[in-house]
Amino acid sequence: MASRSFLRALSTTFSLRTQSATVTFPSGGLVLITVSSRSSTTLATLPPTPILNQARTLLTMPSPPTIAVIAPGAMGAAVASRFTKAGCTVLTTLEGRSPSTVDRAKKAGMEDASLGDIARRADWVLSIIPPSSATAFAEAFKKAYETSGGNPKLAFADCNAVSPDTVKSIARIFDGSPIRFVDASIIGGPPTDGYDPAFYASAAPEDEDALDAFVGLSAWGLRTIALKGEGAGVGDASGLKMAYAGISKGFIGLTATMILAANASSPATAQALMHELHASQPFILERITRSIPSMLPKAYRWVGEMEEISAFVRSGLGDGEAHVHEGFAHLYDRVEKALPEGEDVAVLKRFVEGAKATIHESGGSKSHKPQ
Template sequence: MPPSIAVIAPGAMGSAVAARLVEHGCKVLTSLDGRSAATRTRAAAAGMTAASDAEIAGADIILSIVPPGEALALAEQLATVINRNTKKPVIVDCNAVNVETIRRIADIVLSSGARLVDAAIIGLPPKPGTSGPAFHVSGEAAADVAVLGQLGLDLRLIEGPIGAASALKMSYAGINKGLTGLGAAMVLAATRAGAADALRDELASSAPHIHARLGNALPDMLPKAYRWVAEMREIAGFLGPEHPAAMIYEGFARLFEHLAADVQGQGTEAAQIVAFAERCRAKK
């Protein structure tokens, strides 16, 4: 019999992960208290089952998949309920948080008697016909969730303590999303100065891999920019306040915050980014 699993929360990634688990015969619980109608619809489409906090705390495995700024608060909420239970679950923290944050989460979770697995999700939400994304896991309890690899998730063990998976996530996201942020900043600067066409043509000629990447990554980033703000600040914290590179990621946080506001507002800069990307794709 598959283990009982809870996934919090049913966002784009959480609901897709839940759907993959449901496809493999699992009952997947989630919390819908205070959630929007759109979220409830997404959870229902994924086959998720609404549950109380007590029911979620009684699951065998709880996957925490929330924005990084909410990870600590969720750990505290879960620990409060788990403290009352005899049964102790394994909590898999899949959030884009830095090493210091995951260690604080570990202190909270372990104090409740539950076990913690540090996890880094790398890749897009699961889709039918694909095996991804990759779930890199670390910590003493990582072997306790090996069953997830038999339930449709691409589970990859990192030989290391709590913090190893989060360090991987911070490093990978710092490169991957940092390149997207750098591209967005330079595209907007070139557009303001009337050099967008020249920049695009030069990239196509001398750096075709970057040209192709920007054509796809830039428009994909815009609806997610608001979620990337906290992640950039987690990466800055991962580097450390005294490291000069931390300032780069604080700058990216401010850039994505600015772009998110533009998307919700006049959309002037978003339109410039989309126009640049569309012409990149048309020039292939």
């Protein structure tokens, strides 16, 4: 816990016994600190020195919440690691998971628990799973909550890449339940020491306290942003994710589609495409050298995401426009089926390696203005 670590570092200045704790100062002053695992600590008036003011700030922080992160994939484990480093208890369920997933969860400091245990112990449940599994997990958790006597103050945040209609249907699963619901979306990749993705969140008016509490998770390592304003509610954070991913991952789908189509015409066509991109659109070619390799191991996840984006577009614009991302769903499914060394994957890898070599050999040559 940060406050205790700080106090241990200052052991030459004063000492602390946890629980009903006593802090003794060199001047002989005495102050009683109440330390509780479920409420804020309190600190009486201290001498107004900078170091003691810092101690007061740390000691009056809320106690770390217990957070369940389902599941410990690359994103979930990275988020969990943020929480555990901040002093939070992080739960997950590892039943039936692969050895590599179990190892990733342990490295992130996550504790294995059943859904029933999570329902009883957790203050928050963050669902971070493939979009195609989001509804089924919410239903399973609701059942576990009802049969295990869950925490009446628990809040559930769906952080998955699903359409507004899908997240609204997930929210309805918890109707009539004490569980508060937050629609959340993650913009960016897994958090690292030098990088913070954005967690946008929206909620129904009756769950605005849960929305504010979700934003408060910023105290434990997340970059959280409340999506409020005219008409904001459940579905809007997910709508933002659909629009953003429709551009970013849609662009990757577009480039991969054109590379494969060019190669299907002839390898010479693909080679010419690479050289023309280098000449007239060098930034696009450089992005391809990063985005295509990064996409390959995640293609299976992006199939469902493209389908959700298609539903989002169809709801707002109609059926014709929705076919764009349906096509990208087919593309990502095609790539997934070609892994690890199928022909389509080999074509994409050859294109990337050729592009890297061309960029390196030219020293990043200047582009001519496209017509």
